Amino acid sequence: MKHLPKHLRPRWRYLAIELETWPDEHIGRRSFQREVWYAGQNLLGDPGSADADLTVMRFWFADGRGGAIVRVRRGETEPARAALACLDEIDGAPIGVRVRGISGTIRAAEENYLRRRGQESEERNVVFGNEERVAILRDSVGDVRLDETFAGATDLDYDLA
Incomplete structure (x- = not known):
């Protein structure tokens, strides 16, 4: 062919x-x-x-x-x-x-x-909703772990513990 x-x-x-x-x-x-x-x-x-x-x-x-x-x-x-x-x-x-x-x-x-950058993420304890919680932080945003899910948050929504 x-x-x-x-x-x-x-x-x-x-x-x-x-x-x-x-x-x-x-x-x-x-x-x-x-x-x-x-x-x-x-x-x-x-x-x-x-x-x-x-x-x-x-x-x-x-x-x-x-x-x-x-x-x-x-x-x-x-x-x-x-x-x-x-x-x-x-x-x-x-x-x-x-x-x-x-x-x-x-x-x-x-x-x-799509420059494959390394994942600059870290797991930290943060204060979110007046409680200390675990969050995965990337750049200026974070995913705060709630009971069985995550909540998206910016650095203005949480404080580092």
């Missing part, structure tokens, strides 16, 4: 996506891909979803933070961004999805938009 000439091959764009959820949640590539497909079908319908052809090319996730590179057909980036904005949970875990940028190659998307 011959390859298609270059002018007939599909052209792709790569969306660099940042993911964030509670620190104790675990999200896998397969679950993320399934939810991306469902979001595309629900928002764009079958024909629109087929046109966008949302495919997860790279995925990593640890300690409540992660990223992904999603491949989209050229000219379909805006519908794809809208479909990704519809993601609010994966396997019952609430998730924040942020499109950091769009690029023509996977490598450029990773280098320019």
Whole structure:
């Protein structure tokens, strides 16, 4: 079977996506891909979803933070961004999805938009709601452990114990 000439091959764009959820949640590539497909079908319908052809090319996730590179057909980036904005949970875990940028190659998307920084998180005791609690602090935000869940807080909402 011959390859298609270059002018007939599909052209792709790569969306660099940042993911964030509670620190104790675990999200896998397969679950993320399934939810991306469902979001595309629900928002764009079958024909629109087929046109966008949302495919997860790279995925990593640890300690409540992660990223992904999603491949989209050229000219379909805006519908794809809208479909990704519809993601609010994966396997019952609430998730924040942020499109950091769009690029023509996977490598450029990773280098320019998803510099994999080390997880600068630490576990500290904080005073939250007049009680001392354990919190996982990242940058200027923290996830304060309540009885069986977390509460998101900024550095203005808690005091270091």
